[in-house]
Amino acid sequence: MTTLAEHIIVAGAENRPPMLKKSMYDSWARRIRLFIKGKKHDRMMLNSIDNGPVVYLTIEENGQTRPKKYSKLTEAQQLQDDCDVQAMNIILHGLPPDVYALANHQDAAKDIWDRVKMLMKGIELSYQEHECRLMTMQQVQVNTKFLNALPSEWSKFVTDVKLAKSLYSTKYDQLYAYLSQHERHANEVRITRERYLDPLTLVANSPTLYNPSQSP
Template sequence: MSNQQDIYAAGSENRPPILNKDNYIPLSSRIIRYARSRPNGKMIIDSIENGPYVRRMIATPGEPDLLVLVLESFHEQTDEELTENDIKRMDADDQAIQTILLGLPEDIYAIVDSCETAKKIWERV
C-alpha cells in the first residue's frame, strides 16, 4: 500500500507528478515523460525547452502608386493567417504551462506565478 507522498510523486494519467523539493531531478524527468504522453506531446516539450510559438512577420507587397515608393512592409501574423499547426503549437504552449504548474506546491507556484512562458517557469523551478 502506498502512502500519500508516493501518490504525489507518481502523478496519474490526468495529472503530472507533484514536485517535492528533495526529488527535483527525477521529477523533471517524470514531467517530461508525462508531457510526452499527452496529445501534442512533442509540441508541449518543445514549448518547455525552447519557448512559446512566436508569430511570424508577414511581408505585404508595397504600393508603387504612392508618392514615395514603398516596396513592401511587414506585419505580425494575424489570427486569420495562422495555420492549423500554428494553432496547435499555441495550444501546446498553454498545455505546457498547465503541465508544469499542476505539479508545483503552493510555495513554489507563488514564485513562478509571474512567469509567462513554460520555458521561464521550467528554468526558474
C-alpha cells in the same frame, strides 16, 4: 533510462501531473516529461519546454507594429501555440503553492520550466551548504571532546594544538597523529608529577619546561 517505477507512477496518474518536492527536483523533472509523453502532441509540448513557444510574426497595422493575432496563424502554428499553453498548465499544476507563486507570471512553458529549475537548484545548494556546515560543527565537537578528555599532563600540548591547528577542519586521525609525537614527553610529565606530589618540589626538580614548539 526510464525505470519501471517511473512508468508505474505515470500510468497511475494519467490526469494528474506529479507534484514537485523541493528536495527531489531532478526526479520530478523526469516524471513531468514522462507524464507529457503520455499525452497527445507530446513532442510539440516537449519542444515548447526545450525551445520556447511559437514566435509570432509581426504585422504593420495603422502605423503600428504588433504580433500577429492567433486567428491569423497557420494551423500548425496554432497547434504549437496550443501545445505551449497545455505544457504550461501541466508544469504549473505540478508545483506547490509557494513555488507556483514565483513562477506563474511567466508567459511560456520554457520560461516557467527554466524558472523552476533555477529556484530548485538554488535550494539544493542551500541544502548542501547546510550539510557542509553541519559536518563542520560535528568535526569541531569531536575534536574538542577528544582534547578535553586528555589527562592533565597533556594540557601544554592541547594548548599548542588549539593554537596551531583548526579544530573545524582538522580530522580526528590527523589530530591524533600530531599529538602522538609528544606522547613521550607527556608520559615524562605524568611520571614526574606522580613522583613529586608537592607542587613546589615538582618545580624545584624540573630542569627545563618542555616547549612543544621545539619538537620536530
